[in-house]
Amino acid sequence: xxxxxxxxxxxxxxxTPVHVLLRVHAPEIxxxxxxxxxxxLRASEAYDPLLRRPFSVMRTEAATGALDLLIQVVGRGxxxxxxxxxxxxxxxxGPLGVGFPLPPPGxxxxxxxxxxxxxxxxxxxxxxxxxxxxxxxxxxxxxxxxEFLCCWTEFAGRCTRFTAVTEDGSTGQQGLVTDFLAQHLAxxxxxxxxxxxxACGPLPMLAAVAHLCSExxxxxxxxxxxxxxxxxxxxxxxxxxxxxxxGPRYVRVxxxxxxxxxxxxxxxxxxx
Amino acid sequence: MSVDLSVNLGGLLLANPVMVASGTFGYxxxxxxxxxxxxxxxxxxxxxxLESREGNxxxxxxxxxxxxxxxxxxxxxxxxxxxxxKLPTLAAPGVPVIVNVAGASLEEYVAVAERLSxxxxxxxxxxxxxxxxxxxxxxHYGVCPQSTRDLVAAVRSVSRLPLIxxxxxxxxxxxxxxxAAVEAGADVLSVTNTLLGMAIDVERQCPVLANVTGxxxxxxIRPVAVRxxxxxxxxxxxxxxxxxxxxxxxxxxxxxxxGATAVAVGTASFVNPxxxxxxxxxxxxxxxxxxxxxxxxxxxxxxxx
Ligand SMILES: Cc1cc2nc3c(=O)[nH]c(=O)nc-3n(C[C@H](O)[C@H](O)[C@H](O)COP(=O)(O)OP(=O)(O)OC[C@H]3O[C@@H](n4cnc5c(N)ncnc54)[C@H](O)[C@@H]3O)c2cc1C
Ligand SMILES: Cc1cc2nc3c(=O)[nH]c(=O)nc-3n(C[C@H](O)[C@H](O)[C@H](O)COP(=O)(O)O)c2cc1C
Ligand code: FES
Numbered sequence: 207x208x209x210x211x212x213x214x215x216x217x218x219x220x221x222t223p224v225h226v227l228l229r230v231h232a233p234e235i236x237x238x239x240x241x242x243x244x245x246x247l248r249a250s251e252a253y254d255p256l257l258r259r260p261f262s263v264m265r266t267e268a269a270t271g272a273l274d275l276l277i278q279v280v281g282r283g284x285x286x287x288x289x290x291x292x293x294x295x296x297x298x299x300g301p302l303g304v305g306f307p308l309p310p311p312g313x314x315x316x317x318x319x320x321x322x323x324x325x326x327x328x329x330x331x332x333x334x335x336x337x338x339x340x341x342x343x344x345x346x347x348x349x350x351x352x353e354f355l356c357c358w359t360e361f362a363g364r365c366t367r368f369t370a371v372t373e374d375g376s377t378g379q380q381g382l383v384t385d386f387l388a389q390h391l392a393x394x395x396x397x398x399x400x401x402x403x404x405a406c407g408p409l410p411m412l413a414a415v416a417h418l419c420s421e422x423x424x425x426x427x428x429x430x431x432x433x434x435x436x437x438x439x440x441x442x443x444x445x446x447x448x449x450x451x452x453g454p455r456y457v458r459v460x461x462x463x464x465x466x467x468x469x470x471x472x473x474x475x476x477x478x
Numbered sequence: 479m480s481v482d483l484s485v486n487l488g489g490l491l492l493a494n495p496v497m498v499a500s501g502t503f504g505y506x507x508x509x510x511x512x513x514x515x516x517x518x519x520x521x522x523x524x525x526x527x528l529e530s531r532e533g534n535x536x537x538x539x540x541x542x543x544x545x546x547x548x549x550x551x552x553x554x555x556x557x558x559x560x561x562x563x564k565l566p567t568l569a570a571p572g573v574p575v576i577v578n579v580a581g582a583s584l585e586e587y588v589a590v591a592e593r594l595s596x597x598x599x600x601x602x603x604x605x606x607x608x609x610x611x612x613x614x615x616x617x618h619y620g621v622c623p624q625s626t627r628d629l630v631a632a633v634r635s636v637s638r639l640p641l642i643x644x645x646x647x648x649x650x651x652x653x654x655x656x657x658a659a660v661e662a663g664a665d666v667l668s669v670t671n672t673l674l675g676m677a678i679d680v681e682r683q684c685p686v687l688a689n690v691t692g693x694x695x696x697x698x699i700r701p702v703a704v705r706x707x708x709x710x711x712x713x714x715x716x717x718x719x720x721x722x723x724x725x726x727x728x729x730x731x732x733x734x735x736x737g738a739t740a741v742a743v744g745t746a747s748f749v750n751p752x753x754x755x756x757x758x759x760x761x762x763x764x765x766x767x768x769x770x771x772x773x774x775x776x777x778x779x780x781x782x783x
Contacts, residue, residue, distance in 0.1 A: 254544045256546065257546060258748070297750070432536065432537075436504075439504060439508045440503055440509065442553050444536075445536050454530075454532065455532035477536045478682075
């Protein structure tokens with residue numbers, strides 16, 4: 207069930223110069239949220255910026271009703287959210303969208319994060335590592351520089367095996383995270399059970415993940431970002447092109463996603 | 479003190495005057511967790527066309543100062559799928575369903591209107607002759623009195639439902655078009671649809687929307703919409719549905735005082751899904767505080783008598 211609540215900021219932590227971890231009190235949403243789902247947050251009561259901003263749920267604590275969001279400052283809305291002081295309140299709608307489906311027990315999983323896309327994957331890694339029969343988790347986390355490898359210890363701590371990748375080599379391996387996914391998939395090719403891949407990050411990264419996984423015939427789920435109006439499926443503003451023969455040509459990131467089976471999307475027609 | 483909030487829209491009776499605007503409330507179900515659907519004055523659907531339409535390629539929306547641009551492009555499943563899949567779940571008991579109708583030709587409008595008129599759960603039709611976002615979205619009908627007259631008359635001849643005509647703000651003079659629609663048989667006028675606009679991404683040096691232009695909505699357009707309602711009220715004697723940037727009860731009152739019998743909440747539902755309910759409460763409170771027993775008495779009250 208989607209609820210609309212006024213959520214109080216309980217803790218604010220400046221994780222890097224451009225990332226803030228916000229803990230808000232949102233019991234109704236925290237109780238229901240699944241990894242990959244998001245909240246639609248009203249950054250200001252003023253009319254400018256007018257529209258809500260979507261942010262992934264990074265962690266929930268059902269017992270206390272806490273919900274964690276990882277905010278990267280990229281513009282006015284995210285700046286307003288990141289600058290919130292303890293005690294401030296935000297209007298939140300959630301949980302929204304379709305999250306990551308968990309793989310059958312025994313399936314090895316590979317989590318591929320790009321930048322702030324790590325947020326929903328931390329939540330997923332937590333669910334996978336605390337499952338009744340825990341999964342073998344390979345974590346790959348890429349970013350421009352060490353600074354953007356935000357919250358990497360929390361991510362790495364849930365993984366069986368973890369590789370950090372930066373474009374400038376300032377931390378971990380140097381290169382693109384998808385180069386390391388390619389190596390990883392090649393090494394897995396002879397296994398009896400192929401891994402399932404989960405990815406969240408910038409669109410070019412997701413397109414590369416989709417391409418690699420289709421080459422290796424590996425199932426991949428990707429979480430997309432689009433500008434949103436309503437966030438609940440009503441306005442048809444957040445769509446991306448579908449590759450499925452049945453159903454509409456354009457599907458809604460907020461309602462049909464944000465998590466999609468990579469093969470269900472038309473990557474050729476994907477807007478920037 | 480009890481306040482009578484009911485209104486009569488050309489034969490269509492609403493328990494209260496606060497409706498939701500076409501294209502901003504999906505098919506109702508999307509907001510079922512958040513809004514008491516039975517409290518809506520009426521529910522207006524996304525535009526329905528004869529065949530399914532895939533809509534425009536993305537990006538389809540973009541935020542602007544106190545507003546947004548959209549170029550959805552009339553994405554909808556088409557008439558038959560609408561009737562089979564959407565219509566049955568649309569209606570909350572007692573809440574009239576108004577279907578927004580669009581088409582690329584006069585024949586298409588007539589076909590859709592005729593089929594919907596046979597359906598008991600459709601309370602009224604709203605002809606969208608004002609969509610700015612598709613080459614054949616009807617706006618060319620809504621910017622010329624003669625083509626407005628022809629289209630409305632053709633639909634009138636196949637439907638006995640209350641007929642609402644939704645006017646375009648993208649005209650030099652709205653009064654001749656409003657008069658043409660009424661003379662051809664419109665029972666109610668909706669004022670207004672979105673204002674044609676565009677935004678350019680200065681980094682990439684290209685339009686933000688794939689469709690290049692889009693329709694501007696939200697509080698930024700309210701003064702324009704209020705002015706249009708004012709002008710239409712002076713030109714015709716049928717009820718008006720006022721919309722464009724309503725965020726609060728006071729905004730809705732501006733429209734009512736300018737001449738709107740009912741109001742519709744659009745973009746505001748994205749910002750705050752509770753807006754419809756808050757506007758209704760605020761209207762009631764305003765009437766109580768100012769000793770008004772029938773909201774209908776306020777319609778057009780700002781005009782010199
Ligand atoms: C489902 C979902 C989950 C998300 N989760 C997170 C998260 O956990 N943490 C986080 O920091 N961010 C997340 N985002 C992205 C976040 O919503 C945007 O960064 C934010 O809305 C930007 O608002 P702004 O006002 O700061 O930027 P604006 O001033 O609106 O824009 C700044 C720049 O970012 C671009 N931009 C803005 N919004 C988007 C968007 N939605 N997609 C692509 N480009 C955009 C603009 O073109 C511009 O260049 C998520 C987005 C979605 C759709
Ligand atoms: C995303 C979106 C989709 C819309 N779709 C339709 C539509 O299908 N038919 C129609 O007549 N108007 C449509 N409109 C226009 C609204 O019904 C309304 O006239 C306009 O947005 C002004 O009101 P507002 O400022 O309160 O949103 C749409 C508006 C938006 C924002
Ligand atoms: S944001 Fe409105 S449909 Fe997705």
